[in-house]
Amino acid sequence: MSKYSRDLKIIIANEFLSGESSEILSKKYAISSRQIRYWSQVVAIHGDNAFQPTPHLRHAEARLQALKLMWTNNWSLGHTSAMLNLSSPGLLFVWLDRYHKKGFRGLEYHSRGRPCMKKPRIEPTHSDDKKTIEALKEEIAYLRAENAVLKKLEELKQAKRQQTKKKR
Incomplete structure (x- = not known):
């Protein structure tokens, strides 16, 4: 779950794109000006489809393609993240870091949160006849x-x- 709603991100980004300073918006909404500039970049590229969930990027192959896109076009993390409609450039940074540390296996999706409890082993009960x-x-x-x-x-x-x- 995102800290800020999709609608709020789009409203703030549109205010920035209409000419409002990121510093003024930063003070008004108590959000960093860098974050506001990133949101406005995503909204400028994707419009109404900005900040939609990207489930296809859960696959390691798609994440590797995203990294290759960044490398081949010589784009920054922020611009590549905006082009891919990611919620923040931090995601791409994490993928890049994992790729450098663990290779392709580091890009595989890992579920978050606490693992499920192990089910207690139930011994099979034998009927009295047996x-x-x-x-x-x-x-x-x-x-x-x-x-x-x-x-x-x-x-x-x-x-x-x-x-x-x-x-x-």
């Missing part, structure tokens, strides 16, 4: 012990209640 007699006996012994513990806990709770009633 269990051996020994396994059934063990299960019965475990259930009886569990039942005895629960009964003892209930007795202790009742005894404690009895004592508090006597004290009153």
Whole structure:
């Protein structure tokens, strides 16, 4: 999610393109003048389609093509980002940095945020027909012990209640 809405970016960029100074707009909206100049560049190139999502740039091949476009035309990061309708030139800088560090693999899309919790491993339950007699006996012994513990806990709770009633 972007910090500023698409509509606000276009309004501010149009104000700049109509002749307003980026310094004045910067003070008016509390946004850096460099950011305002970038937005106006994107709006000047793309018009009403500025700042639309670019899902095709999630693929590593498309990101590499974007970098090659910058290199072949000898464009700056800002101009290339504006031509590609990116939200900020920082994205292209990150791609370039990853490409220099990890090569093509660095351009692959990585999901953001916390990874999903691992699902607990569920042991397959066997029906009683398939269990051996020994396994059934063990299960019965475990259930009886569990039942005895629960009964003892209930007795202790009742005894404690009895004592508090006597004290009153």
